[in-house]
Amino acid sequence: MGLRELPTVPDLTTSTDKLLEQFYIPALGRSTSYDRGVGYFTSNWLRLAASGITGLASGGGKVRIIASPKLDPRDCAALNEGADARNDPTLRAALERALEDLSHDLAYDTLAAIAWMVADGLLEFRIAIPTGELDGDFHDKFGIFRDANGDSIAFHGSPNDSEKAFRNYESISVYYSWVDAREAARVQSQQDRFDLIWGNGDASLRVYELPDAIRRNLIEFTASSERPYPTPPTRNGPADVKYQQWRHQRDALAEFLKHKAGILEMATGTGKTRTALSILNELRERGVVQTTIVAAYGTDLLDQWHRELLRHASVAVFRAYERHREGQSFLNDPASAVLLTSRQTLAEILPKLSPTIFRQGLLICDEVHGMGSPALVAALAGLLKPFTYRLGLSATPEREYDGEGNRFIEEEIGPVIFRFTLKDAIQRGILCGFDYVALEYAFSDEDRAAVRQAIRRYHAKVRVGEAPALEVLYQEIARIRKLSKEKISPFRECVSRLPELLNRCLIFVETAEYGFLVQDILMNLRIDFHTYYGDDDRENLTRFARGDLACLITCHRISEGIDIRSVNNIVLFASARARLETVQRLGRCLRVDPNNTNKRATVIDFIRTDDIDEDDPTGELSADIERRDWFRELATIRRTSEHD
Numbered sequence: 116m117g118l119r120e121l122p123t124v125p126d127l128t129t130s131t132d133k134l135l136e137q138f139y140i141p142a143l144g145r146s147t148s149y150d151r152g153v154g155y156f157t158s159n160w161l162r163l164a165a166s167g168i169t170g171l172a173s174g175g176g177k178v179r180i181i182a183s184p185k186l187d188p189r190d191c192a193a194l195n196e197g198a199d200a201r202n203d204p205t206l207r208a209a210l211e212r213a214l215e216d217l218s219h220d221l222a223y224d225t226l227a228a229i230a231w232m233v234a235d236g237l238l239e240f241r242i243a244i245p246t247g248e249l250d251g252d253f254h255d256k257f258g259i260f261r262d263a264n265g266d267s268i269a270f271h272g273s274p275n276d277s278e279k280a281f282r283n284y285e286s287i288s289v290y291y292s293w294v295d296a297r298e299a300a301r302v303q304s305q306q307d308r309f310d311l312i313w314g315n316g317d318a319s320l321r322v323y324e325l326p327d328a329i330r331r332n333l334i335e336f337t338a339s340s341e342r343p344y345p346t347p348p349t350r351n352g353p354a355d356v357k358y359q360q361w362r363h364q365r366d367a368l369a370e371f372l373k374h375k376a377g378i379l380e381m382a383t384g385t386g387k388t389r390t391a392l393s394i395l396n397e398l399r400e401r402g403v404v405q406t407t408i409v410a411a412y413g414t415d416l417l418d419q420w421h422r423e424l425l426r427h428a429s430v431a432v433f434r435a436y437e438r439h440r441e442g443q444s445f446l447n448d449p450a451s452a453v454l455l456t457s458r459q460t461l462a463e464i465l466p467k468l469s470p471t472i473f474r475q476g477l478l479i480c481d482e483v484h485g486m487g488s489p490a491l492v493a494a495l496a497g498l499l500k501p502f503t504y505r506l507g508l509s510a511t512p513e514r515e516y517d518g519e520g521n522r523f524i525e526e527e528i529g530p531v532i533f534r535f536t537l538k539d540a541i542q543r544g545i546l547c548g549f550d551y552v553a554l555e556y557a558f559s560d561e562d563r564a565a566v567r568q569a570i571r572r573y574h575a576k577v578r579v580g581e582a583p584a585l586e587v588l589y590q591e592i593a594r595i596r597k598l599s600k601e602k603i604s605p606f607r608e609c610v611s612r613l614p615e616l617l618n619r620c621l622i623f624v625e626t627a628e629y630g631f632l633v634q635d636i637l638m639n640l641r642i643d644f645h646t647y648y649g650d651d652d653r654e655n656l657t658r659f660a661r662g663d664l665a666c667l668i669t670c671h672r673i674s675e676g677i678d679i680r681s682v683n684n685i686v687l688f689a690s691a692r693a694r695l696e697t698v699q700r701l702g703r704c705l706r707v708d709p710n711n712t713n714k715r716a717t718v719i720d721f722i723r724t725d726d727i728d729e730d731d732p733t734g735e736l737s738a739d740i741e742r743r744d745w746f747r748e749l750a751t752i753r754r755t756s757e758h759d
Contacts, residue, residue, distance in 0.1 A: 116145050118262045119293055128286040138289070142268055144170035146260040150309045152181045152243075154254040168228065171237075175347035178238045181312055181322065183253040231342045242323045243312060253320065259306050267292040269305035296426055304400055307368060307393050316369025360543050363535045364390045368397060370533040371506060377532030378483055378507035378524075382540045383702025387508040388420065391479050392427045394506060395453075399430070404477045404504060407453045410461055411481040415656065420455055420481070428453060435460050458485060462494040473501040480528055483507030484695055487520025499527040510537075510702060511695040517586070537698070537705075537749060544754045546705040549716035551750040552616075553743050554605040557725035565595045596738070597625040597689040600632065602721045606686070607636050609719065616717055617642050619683040621703050622668045629688065630668045642666050680706040684717040690742060697742060720746060 127138055143149060149171060171178065232238035243253035257271035272287030290301040315322040367379050367390050381387045391409075398404035409424070411417050414437050424432045435442035436457040445454040446467050456464060458480075468476070478499060480486050486495070486507070499505060507528045514520040540546040558566075569591045576582045610617055617637065624630045627648050637644045644666035645655040659667040660679045670689070685704045690697055704716040722739045 117264045118142065118145050118260060118266045118268050118291075119264070120145065121268070123291045123294055124289060126286060126288055134285070134287070138270075138287075142260045143168055145262050146171050147174065147176045147263050148261045149176070149178045149258065150261075150306070150313075151179070151258040152253075152255050152309055152312060153258075154183050154256055168232075169344045172228075172232055172235075172347060173345040176237065178232065179241070179309075179313060180239070181241050181243050181253070181309070183243060228343050231344070235342075235347055237347060239324075241313060243320050244323070245319060246321050257305050257309070259302065259309060267302045267306065269302040271305065297429060300396065300427055300429065303393070304396055307365065307397055308400070310362075310365040311369050311372060311397070314366065314369045316372050318373065360545055361386065363539070363543075364393065367533045367535070368393050372397070374529065374532045375503060376505040377529035378509060378512050380509060380512050380531045380534045380536075382535060382537040382546065383510045383699060384546050384706045385535055385540045386545075387481070387510075388423050389427070391481075391506060391508055392423060395428055395477060395479070398477055398504060403475065405451055405475045406449045406472050407477045407479065408461075408464070409453060409455045409479045409481065410458050410486075411455075412458050412485050415653070416481065417455060417457065424453055424455065435464065458491055459494075461491075462498065465495075465498040470501075474503055476502050477504040477506065478502040478528075479506045479508070481508045483509045483524060483528060484512050484514050486528065487514045487517060487524045489520070492520060492523045495527065496523070497527075505529055511698045513695075515695065537701070538752055541705070541749075541752045542755045545707065546702075547707055547714045547716055548753055549701075549705060549718055549750055551746045552609065552717060552719045553722045553746075554602070554609055554719060555722050555724045556599065556601040556605055558599060558723060559601050562595060562599050562601065566592055569595065593691060593738070594625065596723065597691075598629055599723075602688055603632050603636070605721070606633070606688075606719070610636065610640065614640055614642070616684050616686075616719065617644075617666045619662075619681050620666045620686065621682055621684075621700075622666065622686040623689050623700055624668060624670060625689040626670070633668055633688070637666060637668075644668060679703070680708045681710065682706070682716075683708075683711075683714065684719065686719040688721065690720065690739075694745075718746060718750075 121138075121141055124138075127134055168178075229238065245253060255271075258269070260268045268289060268291055270287045270289045272285065290298045290305070292299045292302040311317055312320060312322060363381070364386050367381065371377065371379065371394050379387060379390060381390070395404070395407055407430075409420055411420055417434070417436050421432065421434060424430075431452040432455060433441040433445035433452060434455050435445070436455070442454065442456065442460065442464055445452055446464070449468065449472055454464065480499075485491075486499075505528045507524065512524065512531060514524075537546065541548055569588065573582065573588045617640070622630075622633055624633060627646070630646060630648075634644070634646075643664055645658065645664050645668075646652055647656045647659070647667050647669040655664065655667065658664050660681075662681065682704045685700055687697070687700060690700075701718065704718065708714045720743065722743050724739075
């Protein structure tokens, strides 16, 4: 039985409805988790809801409760001054009083249920105390039920969890995740808010776990009582696994709310966009953000953002990129609106905003490493920092060999405040594992001559005082390596032996001219392929995403942000020394595919193994070896059985 079997009633009141019998007990009995934030909690409520709680507990379900301890004002003042919650005598004494009140005049079985659920890890209490300008009680009242199918019900309203609450005139509003996108967004908003508070991420609250001494006292009570429900199974159902898998998104949200500005460094495919939308909705729900600007690069990524905003953010969305010219419409009425724009347009839009918009505004910069390009640094200096809330997203935020660009990003947007790496994502099962195939090749005489000539040109300019930045030499040598024709022969041999590697495959090349060399091999093998080099080829990307093409030859344009879960293999003819591009491209094939639950990707790479010129001042020629070692280490990672 699941939550979908319950009637979808939007509002319930104690005047006309029996909240326990009609709502709480049936929902508890069908749930695998119940999260509750409540101003006042008594275990008499547990006694009244006993049948629902028993059903949840016997199935291994978990209850998390955040409540006010009803502290004396002097206790609050003492706690706000500071010590560790687990050792603070003021908190311990206050919680002991709260638990004494909780168990006062209880039936024996109810206290036994509490003790056993704490002992079994099925019931967790945390205490919330307002801080700063809020010197009253934690008085919020909301909750979320979730079942084994992933369906959820959220509610908020006036009742506390006490027996008296059901004798008062009380009401609740209820939202159901399966009804429509708006209802689902409301449910998710309540869940995100609970997770934020539970994780102590709300700056206006301090949240404390039960001190160990009090928890042990409760658990010791189980020695003199029988468990009042069947022994719960190990909790590893689909809903709980999914909840644990994606908890990094809630952790990232909490970190951003603490800092207000900074970068989330999250591996490709781990939900950067979804996390950003959760942050947007949370800030709007709190009333601290009215206007949002999302900046990204590339029509495909911007279009993807547009779809996600329409699906998950109930605000007006204006677009200012490519053929969309809605920037002025946004400027006419930016309140309660989102502007989705290319990075280049920011310099035109931002000077036209009022100071109020900056104070109550959120700036989201996707693939934030791109904000550090010399052109954007010159155009946007001083224009981003006035936003109170600034969020950067990237799998690889640092720009290699570009100190000025990195400084600009940190000063204008913020430092990295949260990390969730490729290793973390593979271990947790969010991304799939992969096999690594390193095809060896050696430079031709022509390649070697091109490298020597590039180095001589650089040294000649140094001698006459006209040397360009060293990065220019790095890039020139890297381009020679990427365009070496000596990679073609080992590739032909590999795919002739294993043609299945070209199914659901992306091939990354440096130029369309180099792509012609690869095309000859695919045509000889009768592989259904096409190219994607620019806007003229965008339909080919759509065809590949649909599965109409087995293989796509492309360049850097598809590296960032595009989500095609069925991509199984990648071929890296063009690999940069910098991890940024390689990580982006790796992310194309590691997304978990719901239609291929046993998916394991393959990465085909090219490693130069002949002698490396000793007079190379860049180290660029050893980049292949470094990348190979990094790939080999990542390829050993396996999904763990636990989601720690």
